[in-house]
Amino acid sequence: MTSDATLILDGQEYRFPIREGTEGERAIDIQDLRARTGYITLDPGYGNTGSCQSAITFIDGEQGILRYRGIPIEQFEQAPNFVEVAWLLIFGHLPSAEEYRIFSERLTACANLDESMKHHFEGFPRSAPPMAILSAMINALSCFHPDYFELEDQDHFQAAAAGLISKIRTIAAYAYRHSVGQPYIYPHPGQRYVPNFLHMMFSQPYAEYVCDPIVKDALNLILILHADHEQNCSTSTVRMVGSSQANLFASCAAGVCALWGPLHGGANVAVLEMLEQIHRGHISPEDYVQLAKDRDSRVRLMGFGHRVYKNFDPRAKMLANVAEKLLPTLGVQDPLLDIARRLEEIALEDPYFVDRQLYPNVDFYSGIILRAIGIPTNMFTVMFAIGRLPGWIAHWWEQAQTQGNRIARPRQIYVGPGVTDHVPRESRT
Numbered sequence: 001m002t003s004d005a006t007l008i009l010d011g012q013e014y015r016f017p018i019r020e021g022t023e024g025e026r027a028i029d030i031q032d033l034r035a036r037t038g039y040i041t042l043d044p045g046y047g048n049t050g051s052c053q054s055a056i057t058f059i060d061g062e063q064g065i066l067r068y069r070g071i072p073i074e075q076f077e078q079a080p081n082f083v084e085v086a087w088l089l090i091f092g093h094l095p096s097a098e099e100y101r102i103f104s105e106r107l108t109a110c111a112n113l114d115e116s117m118k119h120h121f122e123g124f125p126r127s128a129p130p131m132a133i134l135s136a137m138i139n140a141l142s143c144f145h146p147d148y149f150e151l152e153d154q155d156h157f158q159a160a161a162a163g164l165i166s167k168i169r170t171i172a173a174y175a176y177r178h179s180v181g182q183p184y185i186y187p188h189p190g191q192r193y194v195p196n197f198l199h200m201m202f203s204q205p206y207a208e209y210v211c212d213p214i215v216k217d218a219l220n221l222i223l224i225l226h227a228d229h230e231q232n233c234s235t236s237t238v239r240m241v242g243s244s245q246a247n248l249f250a251s252c253a254a255g256v257c258a259l260w261g262p263l264h265g266g267a268n269v270a271v272l273e274m275l276e277q278i279h280r281g282h283i284s285p286e287d288y289v290q291l292a293k294d295r296d297s298r299v300r301l302m303g304f305g306h307r308v309y310k311n312f313d314p315r316a317k318m319l320a321n322v323a324e325k326l327l328p329t330l331g332v333q334d335p336l337l338d339i340a341r342r343l344e345e346i347a348l349e350d351p352y353f354v355d356r357q358l359y360p361n362v363d364f365y366s367g368i369i370l371r372a373i374g375i376p377t378n379m380f381t382v383m384f385a386i387g388r389l390p391g392w393i394a395h396w397w398e399q400a401q402t403q404g405n406r407i408a409r410p411r412q413i414y415v416g417p418g419v420t421d422h423v424p425r426e427s428r429t
Helices: 033-037 082-091 097-109 117-122 130-144 154-179 193-202 213-225 233-242 248-259 267-280 285-293 314-330 335-349 351-355 363-373 377-401
Strands: 004-009 012-020 026-028 057-060 065-068
Touching: 012 033, 065 082, 065 314, 082 097, 082 154, 082 193, 082 213, 082 377, 097 154, 097 193, 117 130, 117 154, 130 154, 130 248, 130 377, 154 193, 154 248, 154 377, 193 213, 213 314, 213 363, 213 377, 233 248, 233 377, 248 377, 267 335, 267 363, 267 377, 285 335, 314 335, 314 363, 335 351, 335 363, 363 377
Parallel strands: none
Antiparallel strands: 004 012, 012 026, 057 065
């Protein structure tokens, strides 16, 4: 096996080392390309560019494989526990009983927000997008917890990580309560992570929300399946901002803003809107698929295809199973689930989609599940952010601990005008 790649430029030969990952992924290390050749690489969208070496998550898009710290994602389907997976991603191993106990206790202890932060919520209009509130309030946390900046050792970092993972659900629930004009509900000290979040979302001063075990498992799994996905847009944003030595709060707030984009975190909303359009318009799934295949129709089959996966997204299979069990158990008869099933059946048998490797992705069923639980559509991307937070924290910490890391600074190829003289205002036409 060759250990170098040869590049010939202007008749001169250059050799660059090849780096190989645990699973056989190979990359040409071009860190000194510009210094040696005067050239840079141009790769809009970074589809062929590795920004780092990471030990957190492995994806094989061609085979439909996703692993967290080496563990296949499918192994989290039984008895899903988001807190355990958060620890795994951040600290690199499954927690011992004692580690899990301490981390869980920290999550409970950190759930409350400073009382004065309520005034921040009141300053937002009730129509404010929850993602805007989420990003702003995560940044605001840095004003109330400067102690989290002193990450002298892993124990200090664990306290900061637990604080942020715990408080993001409180911020999310308060943002929702503010949007519907309901009083804020304090965290319950006797509730675990997911039931406590649902308690803050749906309890009333006169009636406490009781979390059905199947709802708890479903939401735990949704959060787990969104917890990390390698160097996606928001995670790369967190790493890039963190490379400037910005604190954990600022870096994760930037991740929230990146996730807010409809091409990233808003895809499950688009799926639900598509299903509702089909249902309200009395369009058959067969007819809708035909429209999606017509380039002139501008109709797209949302929830199919992925930037990385060229096979069935393993997360989509797991969520399809959850939807099949959850809705009947809750007594929910959602026609959108029937439409989704039929769209999937048609697309998986249609050469148009098969040849283009357009398979259901994680967004295809997640919106239906969240809707059945009672999560409103404008909170879907917030749920994504809660789930993705452990991955962001893991990548931020991994980068901070990597020796020799430099501030991220991509190059460009300038295509603007050449040297142009300045014209005084009075002489301009």
